[in-house]
Amino acid sequence: MSYKTLENLRVLIVDDQRPFQLLLKGILYSMGATNIAFVMTGEQALWKCMHGSYDVLFVDYNLGSGKNGRQLLEDLREKKLLHPAAVYMIVTGENQVPMVVGAIEAEPDDYIIKPFSQSVLRTRLVKIQNRKKQLAPIYQAMFDDQPELVIEACKQEREQAGRYHSLCGRIQAETHLKLKQYDEAEALLSETLSFSRTNWALLLQARLCFEQGRFEESLELCNEAIDTNRYFAEAFDLKARNLLAQGLMAEAMEVISQAIVISPFSISRQNLLMDIARDMDDVASLVQASKQIYEITRRAARQEVVHLLNYIRTVIDAASRSEDLNQRNKYQQEALLAIHRAKREDTVIRDFDFELFETLCQARLESLSGQQYLAKKTYATVSDRVAAQMAPQIDPDNPDEIPPIPHCAADAVLLLNQIGEFEQASALTQNLNKVNGAIDPILQKLFSEQQNRSLSRQASFNELNKQGIQFYKESNYEQALLCFEQALEVAPMNTGSALNFIQTAIQMMADPKRKKPLELVEKCRKTFRVVDNMPLPEHHKVRHQELLQQFNKLKEEKRYSR
CATH class of the missing domain: 3.40.50.2300 (Response regulator)
Structure with a gap:
């Protein structure tokens, strides 16, 4: 040289x-x-x-x-x-x-x-x-994404037994694993390890065992690699995955936490921490990992807005799960700060309808603060835009390209479930499932977790609403009204139950044999607020108009008294 x-x-x-x-x-x-x-x-x-x-x-x-x-x-x-x-x-x-x-x-x-x-x-x-x-032929084949040529070039170089024999063995083994050529990878790694217990070979052999479900063997290899190098973060990652695969959550959390301390700037490592934290219901770690992923990618080539959205969603979800008022307020403030920061640094959100996302988040935060009516009213201002997202425009220049998943429609589902509009949330979810492509994995997990957490709430609501309908059919309006009132306590903004309550109250008010207390009229008027000027499915819209006309007619006739 x-x-x-x-x-x-x-x-x-x-x-x-x-x-x-x-x-x-x-x-x-x-x-x-x-x-x-x-x-x-x-x-x-x-x-x-x-x-x-x-x-x-x-x-x-x-x-x-x-x-x-x-x-x-x-x-x-x-x-x-x-x-x-x-x-x-x-x-x-x-x-x-x-x-x-x-x-x-x-x-x-x-x-x-x-x-x-x-x-x-x-x-x-x-x-x-x-x-x-x-090694020019190897680097060129790697640059051109031609794994078979990479393997062939590595074999030729290794046959010469030169100074790069070990490096080429590593590249070849990694490529075999990438192609899931497990027999070839195992033969090469076994040969390497028989001569020297090098860290790269230990890790790749551990990966091979993990992918084949040989978790105990993989764990032993990870431990050997870590004993050799206590800063071998990738070995800690794989060890955590092995423990997670065996259901050892606490042990997996301890190991991945060690890896994060050593090197926190890996997206895959932070995603693994999120998976373990979610399984352990460790909300604080979940939020921190989500934030770190956003920070890592904020200046990266793939400035995907999904990392920002998932961070904000995760924080709001953490607020909804927190029973401590101070902690809930802290998470709510963190979500608001993240939104304001994103608006100031608009590089990531430039090609995304962030205003719509912000409005839906605002409604979710209002709901968490007990302002259910305001949350539903806020949603009413953007419901048409959410609906428009469900019909993504096909690019005429690329008709075969899969349209992007309408992120904000997914956030609308989270909001509707949160305020108790289960029927609308279900309908929107069905439409989402018809959209080509796949919903982001983190968002999908938030969906599933919210659904699981609200199962008992929905079951309670459905039972009360069902009982109310049965009592109504039996003309037992007092009991029907009580059931619908209790259902609204579970889901205060539920349109169907609100209309059921109003319909029952009108029946009681219209009966000439019954006393019609003004308190019932006031309750009816307040319940109308749940549906007045709100986005409604067509069948609810028709029913709302009919009930409103009946209610107004009763008021004009003054057919009620204290």
């Missing part, structure tokens, strides 16, 4: 400290670099790479409030902006375990901690360049 390591190569320095830019520039000039570009943020670096190709990138881990070095690397890979021979080196002053492990897990070509000498940088860079050159 020539002394002029960087001669004729395009170099990009991404660092928000001008003095270090100049220092690194001097070092790189001595290594032959003459084509050097500088940017101070991850966003600027991404733009540069979208408009030109770079051979070597030196990227600081912390880049202010924007993308960090790990997120930039993920962006560049996602968008295929790093050619196979390019070198990506994270250069940073961070030496804390979470930062270091988090950066290493992203698998840059190297990670070097400031301060460093020129000779150290040159040695590390030359080493990477030699590897990239020797």
Whole structure:
């Protein structure tokens, strides 16, 4: 390798400290670099790479409030902006375990901690360049997403028994697992482990055992890997999955919590924490993991709004489950703050009807504060827009493309169930199930959990409403009215039960043999508020108009007294 390591190569320095830019520039000039570009943020670096190709990138881990070095690397890979021979080196002053492990897990070509000498940088860079050159066919096949070619190139390199024999074995084994070629993976890993108990082989063999349901064997391998390296976060992850698969929730939570302390910046790790926390009904951990996923992805390439929505949904769900008033208020405030923050930083929500989502969240929070009527009234202002989401427009240029799931319609279901409009929630859910595509897994779990928690409430409501209808058919209006009144205590905003109450009250008021106390009239008038000016299914709308006419006629005739 020539002394002029960087001669004729395009170099990009991404660092928000001008003095270090100049220092690194001097070092790189001595290594032959003459084509050097500088940017101070991850966003600027991404733009540069979208408009030109770079051979070597030196990227600081912390880049202010924007993308960090790990997120930039993920962006560049996602968008295929790093050619196979390019070198990506994270250069940073961070030496804390979470930062270091988090950066290493992203698998840059190297990670070097400031301060460093020129000779150290040159040695590390030359080493990477030699590897990239020797394994060029493998890196090219990986870049082109051609796993079979990756395996073939790895086999050819391993046959030469060169210095990259172990690395190629790891890449080949990972590719076999990706393709679910378990026999081939096991043969290769068994051979490797018979010579050396390397951590990568232990982890891949543990993964293989886990995917085949051999949990005890997988656990033993995870423990061996952790004993070798106590910062091996991926081994902790897999150990937690094994424990979870065996129903050992508390043990799984302890292990995944250790992994989070070591490296909290993995989305899959935070999702695993959410799964375990949900099974253990650990609301605080559930909220924290959801927030962390949003923070991780907020500056990433896939700035999917779903992570923000799920964070806010999870916080509101936590508020609904909290029996402590102060804790409930805390979660409600957290949801409001998250909404206001998202509106200030509109990058993620730019192509999403966030105003509609915000209104539905507002209604859910109003309901949690005991303002059931206000919650239903708030929903009435956007019900037409929710209905419109159920008929997604097909892109004429891409008629075969699956329309996106109408997120806000799902939030409307959560709201309707919360305020006791079970019939409307059920109808909307059925329509949602007809939409192509799949509802986000976290949202689906929120659906299921809400449904499970409200089963007894719905059963109580349905029984009271059913008894009321039976009493009404038997002309036992006093008992019918009592049942409908109790049903409304369970679900105060339920349209069907409100109309049943009104219909029964009108029957009692219209009977000339009965006394018609003004208290009954007032109750009837208040119950009308549940349905007046509200979005109603057609059959309820017709019934509401008929009952309103009957009630007004009775009032005009003054056929009631104290």
